Amino acid sequence: MKKIPVTVLTGFLGSGKTTLLNRILTENHGKRIAVIENEFGEIGIDQALVINAEEEVFEMNNGCICCTVRGDLIRILGNLMKRRDKFDHILVETTGMADPGPVAQTFFVDDELKHMFALDGIVTLVDAKHVHLHIEDSSECKEQIAFADVLVLNKTDLVSEAELDALQRRVTGMNSMARVLRAQDANVPIADVLDVGGFDLERALATKPEFLSPEYPFEWAGTFEVEEGAYELLLGDGPDPTMTLVSAYLDPGVVAHDRVEAERALRIWAQPALPASVATTIELGARQAASLQLMGRGPKRFTLVAPKSGRIGLFTQHLPAEFELQLVRHDVALVPAAEHEFTAGHSHDEEVGSVGIHLEGSIDGDRLNKWISQLLREKGLDIFRMKGILNIAGADNRFVFQGVHMLFDGREDRPWGTTRRANDLVFIGRKLDREALTRGFEQCLT
């Protein structure tokens, strides 16, 4: 029996959920759609069955773990399945303040719903103009962004291109797995929101392979050839009051964004950084990060000293373009031998973010199980979603899994075949400790 896909629409009041809903319902897609609405919107459509229901969240015990589920969905979807004119698609429109966690968990834990429905995706609408009013203070707003498979930045006509880029960087920093779409009047292609496969790991990988690419707290790495002596780092006005910088000498021919070098830089990054004002002399290749203090308006010049000539990698927290960053010697800007922009893995938001970990080697299944169980027991409330593809020692097949809070679902997948075996894990959540997660995962290696 083919499971009926369910799409969850979330977003703050005024973000355009109802507009999108109306667009989906009026578009001629031939689908029989049932809508469960927790927010009393103005849906003027006869073709679809629209059910208004009050959101009912309750805690339930599922074996040894507790999770919150949505009683209204269990009841209404159970009733809907008794109709012969069964539906091709279900849309759930949550209230503006809803936590998407219980909605997702409902489809993991209820035996009947699990059997009949498949959660296709969580689509979160973001009011590009007004989201900044809530994003700092509202945990719901952050959770809606963090849970999303698709983020629709709506009302793009009301903001500048630069503001949109900044918003996109910010939401991607919070949720690196989501696909980001831009829209006016929620005018996104219907197929991009109705057929997402967000909880289908295979699909997620096929459509967005970079979602498992490594994430670093730096957005940019540049490779330069330097002579012994002093350099200047010029910065213009940028969006943040500080920016962290790590530098490291490289072997000839090696580029800074090479995975090995990036991992090395990451370890330096994790140590406490040296606060650096324009009066500080920063040594290139020192095994300590520098936190450039950028308070005040106007351009800033930092002095960098190369103790020896050679190839150097610079890793910066933000993109050079954001600060008009230049490395200068004798008033001439150096052109990098190589440069690379990383997926924004770090969060501008301290609270909610994504952590992606890539490990070569094979994983001990028992140790992994123990680690994940303990992790979810202790941090499950703060881990919103996770996805992973693992190379389990002794197994010919890939092991794929995904989770929502404390619930997770894993299975053997297709054989590795000729693909390079490796392990990738992505967490999205609140107050994630990248170092601790990486260490824990590393300890599962055989």
Place this chain on the structure above:
Amino acid sequence: MPDVTTTQPRRGTTELHPRWRATLGDYVVALGISADGQLCVIGAGDGRVVGLDVTSGRELFAVHAHHGGVLDVSIAPDGSRFATCGPEPTAKIWSRTGALIRELPGTRGTWVEHVAWSPAGARLAIAAGRRFRVCGPDGEPMFDSDTLPSTVTGLTWRDDGTSLAAICYGGVHIVPFVAGAKPRTLAWKGSLISIAWSPDGKVVACGSQDSSVHFWRMASGHDSQMSGYPFKPKALAWDHESKLLATGGDATITTWDFRGKGPENTHPIVLAAHKGVCTQLAFRPRSGVLASGSQDTSVLLWDPRRGAQEIGFAFLDDEVTALVWDRTGRALAGADASGGVTLWEVA
């Protein structure tokens, strides 16, 4: 739920003898047989309510009762009328010939999801959203509940009609209809989804969303929980002596024995033969025989006191969605998710 495979009846069991079969062509949501054993009322997923003659299976009436599907059906004890509800804000009362008598409003803005006639007298209880109400024989309101913590998921009357129980998240809300008695709440932190009140009124048993069965002894207020079911125990049934409680929640039927000090710390009687999850349970009136229906289309008869082997079998065409005995226990009606209805004669 697991994928369905077909139950294989054991050798030596008897196949039930069908008196008639009917096809409604849509999911049977609810089925009732009137106390006089004449009228079978069926509510379907497409919103129709159909009356069949129990003797012949002939269609007596068919009405489009509820746009969007029937949710519940209840026949008045005197058989003169029945109540139905659907995804609409009113319950409907019909004559036994299928003529609409009146509509009863529930809570404004929500569906009426449950209707239940009192076994004694002509009180009708209806549940809508987080409230339930009781009406008199002509629809006059007699009682309105407070707003409960969540939507009411079930209603049942005590067998003597003196009290009504409503379940929702957080427990059972009991309202007595005798002078001087006070309402009671049997609290429990969980979402209750099914209820069965023992015929002697002493024990209230409920199935819970978290795959357990919870029961309360009314005299002492003492409660116990039976956990470990793989699925939600939606089907519950008491035998006429109030000693055996049969519970679904799995392909096997777990029957708790309340004789002596049980069922706490005792082993239940396990009835294993269905291959799919048990969806329906009904003890035969004035007998220890149990009828069970499954997701795998099978209907089985058991006599749990005598042994754990099935004693009769039959098949429908789809998941069993209703199973009801007539008052004499000589006829058993079953219906399925494709709209098939069969009436078997049981010797």
